[in-house]
Amino acid sequence: MARVCQVTGKTPIGGNTVSHSNIKTKRRFLPNLQKKKFYLAEEDKWITLKLTADAIRTINKRGLYNVVKELRAKGQHI
Numbered sequence: 001m002a003r004v005c006q007v008t009g010k011t012p013i014g015g016n017t018v019s020h021s022n023i024k025t026k027r028r029f030l031p032n033l034q035k036k037k038f039y040l041a042e043e044d045k046w047i048t049l050k051l052t053a054d055a056i057r058t059i060n061k062r063g064l065y066n067v068v069k070e071l072r073a074k075g076q077h078i
């Protein structure tokens with residue numbers, strides 16, 4: 001699962017590069033992925049997640065344990 005956020009599911013999207021003369025060529029917009037380690041206190045272990053910056057803000061807001069619980073309910077192995 002390269003270039004996919006584990007929490008939000010964001011993937012690369014396609015678009016155009018538009019030059020000054022309005023010539024359009026295809027390009028890809030990649031998500032802002034970061035590899036981040038978190039300490040999961042409830043299970044006393046470290047986990048590594050591949051996240052977008054948006055997902056890191058989501059974890060800060062909702063809490064790591066709640067996000068991991070939802071991911072496991074969806075069937076992801078963490």
